Amino acid sequence: MLADRRLLVAGLALYDAVMNVIYVFYVSRPMDKFEVKLDQAARAAWMSYIGGMTQDEIASQLGVSRPGVQRLLALARQEGLVKVHIDHPISNCMALGSTLRDYFGLTYCEVVPADNHAADSAASYLAVAAAERIAQLIERSEPLTLSLGTGRSVRAAVEALSRVERPQHRFVSLVGNVARDGSANRYDAVMVMADKTGGERFLLPAPVVAETLAEKEAMLTQRLFKAIADVARESEAAFIGIGRIDRQATLFQDHFISESELDELLGLKAVGELLGWPLNRDGEVIDCSITRRVTSLPLERFGKHHMVAIAGGHEKAPAILAALRGGWLKGLVTDEVAARQIVEAL
Amino acid sequence: MLADRRLLVAGLALYDAVMNVIYVFYVSRPMDKFEVKLDQAARAAWMSYIGGMTQDEIASQLGVSRPGVQRLLALARQEGLVKVHIDHPISNCMALGSTLRDYFGLTYCEVVPADNHAADSAASYLAVAAAERIAQLIERSEPLTLSLGTGRSVRAAVEALSRVERPQHRFVSLVGNVARDGSANRYDAVMVMADKTGGERFLLPAPVVAETLAEKEAMLTQRLFKAIADVARESEAAFIGIGRIDRQATLFQDHFISESELDELLGLKAVGELLGWPLNRDGEVIDCSITRRVTSLPLERFGKHHMVAIAGGHEKAPAILAALRGGWLKGLVTDEVAARQIVEAL
DNA sequence: TCATCTATCGAACAAATGATCGTACGTAAG
DNA sequence: CTTACGTACGATCATTTGTTCGATAGATGA
Structure with a gap:
């Protein structure tokens, strides 16, 4: 349990520098590739829909190109990660x-x-x-x-x-x-x-x-x-x-x-x-x-x-x-x- | 000094009461106009976010100009009618x-x-x-x-x-x-x-x-x-x-x-x-x-x-x-x- | 009743988004 | 080792969205 947590924290620290070495992740654990993407997609979606940031801002934040953000957002929608509800009768x-x-x-x-x-x-x-x-x-x-x-x-x-x-x-x-x-x-x-x-x-x-x-x-x-x-x-x-x-x-x-x-x-x-x-x-x-x-x-x-x-x-x-x-x-x-x-x- | 404060407290209470009256007054009648607007806004929001229509389509549907739709959508967001939830841990x-x-x-x-x-x-x-x-x-x-x-x-x-x-x-x-x-x-x-x-x-x-x-x-x-x-x-x-x-x-x-x-x-x-x-x-x-x-x-x-x-x-x-x-x-x-x-x- | 004031509306413009296409890189087969 | 294929990426363009400004109509007060 504790070791688990250590691992997690370490993983977190790594995360920020991850952009350039994502493929290392997926070489060692190929199944995680999609997971990471979805994670990114969720993050992008959050920034876009809730944070109200522009795709350019998100791009520089996430370290990908603007079209990349575009694809992430499309993925997020397609996967049904984004739930919109109109709160009115x-x-x-x-x-x-x-x-x-x-x-x-x-x-x-x-x-x-x-x-x-x-x-x-x-x-x-x-x-x-x-x-x-x-x-x-x-x-x-x-x-x-x-x-x-x-x-x-x-x-x-x-x-x-x-x-x-x-x-x-x-x-x-x-x-x-x-x-x-x-x-x-x-x-x-x-x-x-x-x-x-x-x-x-x-x-x-x-x-x-x-x-x-x-x-x-x-x-x-x-x-x-x-x-x-x-x-x-x-x-x-x-x-x-x-x-x-x-x-x-x-x-x-x-x-x-x-x-x-x-x-x-x-x-x-x-x-x-x-x-x-x-x-x-x-x-x-x-x-x-x-x-x-x-x-x-x-x-x-x-x-x-x-x-x-x-x-x-x-x-x-x-x-x-x-x-x-x-x-x-x-x-x-x-x-x-x-x-x-x-x-x-x- | 103390009397001063008393006055203040009394003033506050009065202020509060007045505000309540104003509020009620506002809600009961002239709000109708606002209600109608919100209705429209909700409609526009629904068409835009759920229906996936463009603002031009919504405009012709609702019989207002495109900037009008823009304002309605802004209102809907500002009033919190649009709830976005990112469904991903x-x-x-x-x-x-x-x-x-x-x-x-x-x-x-x-x-x-x-x-x-x-x-x-x-x-x-x-x-x-x-x-x-x-x-x-x-x-x-x-x-x-x-x-x-x-x-x-x-x-x-x-x-x-x-x-x-x-x-x-x-x-x-x-x-x-x-x-x-x-x-x-x-x-x-x-x-x-x-x-x-x-x-x-x-x-x-x-x-x-x-x-x-x-x-x-x-x-x-x-x-x-x-x-x-x-x-x-x-x-x-x-x-x-x-x-x-x-x-x-x-x-x-x-x-x-x-x-x-x-x-x-x-x-x-x-x-x-x-x-x-x-x-x-x-x-x-x-x-x-x-x-x-x-x-x-x-x-x-x-x-x-x-x-x-x-x-x-x-x-x-x-x-x-x-x-x-x-x-x-x-x-x-x-x-x-x-x-x-x-x-x-x- | 008229003048003025303010809220609202739409035209035009600027920004952002979504889509297309060519390119390059990695992969796998020959 | 080479070639052919598939995938993913980013430059570019069309579309959509957001903002600003001037005009207009209704409200307010003299």
Whole structure:
């Protein structure tokens, strides 16, 4: 034990002069070569990352060339000697976001931190985050055509936007804003948006789900309807909500579909809805009597568009997952709760 | 004179209260802006350090300019959001550390690598290492009482800590923070600590060394002083510096003792100082006219505490050795230079 | 309400980092 | 002993990062 220590101290004394005789070490104990390197690497990493020294300083300190330090640092990283941790709640969100982005091939995915205590504040985060994204688009002065879906999230996002004078932009709704009873939704997201920017507004004068097939046909052939659909087709990006399919579904609560229709969808294993198109858990549009009467633009149309969904919350997770699986989305703004649930389900 | 001091103490208490109010005010509302910034900073840091993105990519992602990202990253580092850990036992330091630990029966001893040329960067290593240790303690949510000494090392360690909301903790200074001339040290380590955590602060309203024995007696019997001393006694751990006794001694440089007093200590073979208590080379507290006027809590009191010293550097080695020999310490964070010198002196 | 002041932002520049390539040295086979 | 191969090193260049300075917008106070 004591001899051991003596040896160690002697070794330490030697260490400073070691640079030029390293190979002596490794001739006598070849296995130590890599060890010594790793040791050096750790030292270099320490100086660089914690000490904040430049590679030149480290080089002169360690007695190697600057590229040598470069290689040591690369080695240290490659060997996983350097552990970086971001000490902030956002860190989790970022990790979740990039997982989702990579897995589903999204252009971007933003995950906002969810407050477990106050569910409403989480919704507000979502809105602000989405609003920022939208703001980036409408900020520019060249004319822009933007599509908007329905739903509380989209509404909230649009409301979180600040006023900017952009009369050259056009905003078009992808979903009919007429309820069964014929009443129009005065405060559609498109309305708010156009009010805030002074841009043009295009509303789909139709119910989400027509009463009959014939009614739908009549809608689709209307000149006005076609004109608006054309505008929608020109839009560069679309911000839409994702709906659940259950008793609390917006589609049902707002009387766009009847109770029996809801039951029919549930029977067909619908878990979510995009612009009124019901999706099964794999994200495929369910073909049924209801689907055939949906007046929204077909999802396939949006392949080339930048379709961004805004949705969050525990209960929405299955619906979001379905939409992702279907590959309909290019972007997603969600919250930590939903993101975590989705990642765990993968 | 005495009245003067009273006034001062009262003033200090008031000052403290005011600072607390200001702090709370600052935290509750206008901090929102700062919070958002930190969020952004954390995002940027994540993308940069974990995501491996370039600053240009991050800039376009976050919608700010590249220099903006630069500032965010700087903020993240400054606020301690970015924790870098080198996951490799650097053999030298490990060896030195375990030697010291075994020899002096310490609970732990951490030796950070130091470079002989740039002494200031060594101080930074020390700070980070010590900060990690402190962080482990304050991390927990049960109320904690922590003592802090003075000195640059302790200050730096506390500053290297990241912000954590821990209003339930209490921080108390073991050394008076009033200089001879009556001026109070506004940025005591305890202050910084409390600012970072939102915890309670307890400052010893006294000079380290009283002018006269009578003055010391007056201090010790003050209600406020006794109250704070009681809190200190309840603390579970103490992080303190180790002072040298020579022309460069902090105690002398900061006018806590006069030149003649310094000479007296040198004549009595003092080599170091712990909380103001001078030690000879065997670590025994030197009994002299000065010692009798020291207002800090007696070292014997800390027998059961977890007393950890933070000190490094060539010149501090004799003082550290003395403190170790005296058996006052349970833990030590030092640097390679000092550790090697101590090991060689054994 | 206006003037001034300060904090913030982005353009441009300087420094540092990461990557590529040619060279030289050591090793092993012919 | 020579030659061919592989490895590691360091000069050089492109890219990325950090800093400085002037401009701008919002805040503050008269």
